[in-house]
Amino acid sequence: ARANNLEVAGFEFIESIDGRTVVYDVNTNTNYNPDVEKVAPKSGPGSVAAYLKRVEAEVGGLVSVGRR
Template identity: 75%
Template sequence: PADACELDGNGRPIEAASLFALREGFQHPVIDQFLGFARKHQLEVAGFEFIETMDGRIVTYDVNTNTNYNPDVETVAPKSGPVEIAKYLQRVQAEAFALA
């Protein structure tokens, strides 16, 4: 998991400072690229992980289509990621039953 990437010699997570952070108001052209990628590959729920280099480049290193829960970010986020996904899935289910 995102919050336990480094293990000790016994395979237990090592407590360390979080490598992930919520950036309030993040606006960058790469968001449109992420959304285009998701549409092209029919990903309705996905998370994109990236780093920003010292010279401002965005380097994407992972696309998650399953959970990659991070409690540090969840604590400060204005909305709960898991709750929002559950709401979305409820809407999808309701639409599917309405069409049946």
């Protein structure tokens, strides 16, 4: 949030099987706003998908969450 000069943001996260806290959603406004998405330099959902793809590559595959 600091790197993007966000003063207020909501973070949703889960704990992975190996105990890491993984952020899966960051909300910078109250709801999805298509007007903001049109003028933003990157797609919000696309950026999250790209990040998750990088995480998947780092851990060597998909990580199952919710079952222990």
